[in-house]
Amino acid sequence: MSDAKEPVSAPLRRLGVSMLTLVRIRLELFAIEAQEEKERIAGVLLWAVFAALLAGFGLLMLLVLIxxxxxxxxxxxxxxASTIVLLAAAGFAVAKLRGLLAGPSTLFQSSITELREDADALRRRPGP
Structure with a gap:
């Protein structure tokens, strides 16, 4: 009697292990993508602040010279004229920032694509 249950439970166990492995791999992919995105954003923000400070000081010195x-x-x-130029530049920067924030986010795009492919593969798989 126990021999009859063994063939049924073994495939179920393998299926469970496979599903857990698949979930673990996908979670690891999410974590890697989150870390990469965090590092990229930190680098971009650092350089953007540095460039903005230098450009601001340069523009200020030019306006003082004029x-x-x-x-x-x-x-x-x-x-x-200096005031108008600075306010126009600030308006342009705000408009550009709004445009960047309104754009679509690509965070976790690879993971989402992989999960969709996994779901499609499971749907295509013929049943018993």
């Missing part, structure tokens, strides 16, 4: 050069005759015009 204001000092035009101090005697056009100081208000130089200060007004």
């Amino acid at each position: 204001t000092v050069a035009l101090w005697d005759s056009y100081r208000l015009l130089a200060l007004g």
Whole structure:
């Protein structure tokens, strides 16, 4: 009697082990993708802040130079134009940031694709 149950339980056990292995592999893939994305975002943010600081200081020095050069005759015009340029640049940056944040996220795209392929493969598999 126990011999009759052995053939049934062995395939079920193998199926369970296979499913657990598949889930473990997919979770590891999720973790790897999350770590890679975190490192990429940290690097991009660091360089973006650095570039923005340097560009800001450079623009500030240019505007000071223009204001000092035009101090005697056009100081208000130089200060007004500088203000308009900086506010326009800030508006452009905000619009660009909104566009970037509104775009689709590709986080976990590989994992999602693999899970879809796994589901499709299981659906195509003929039943007993």
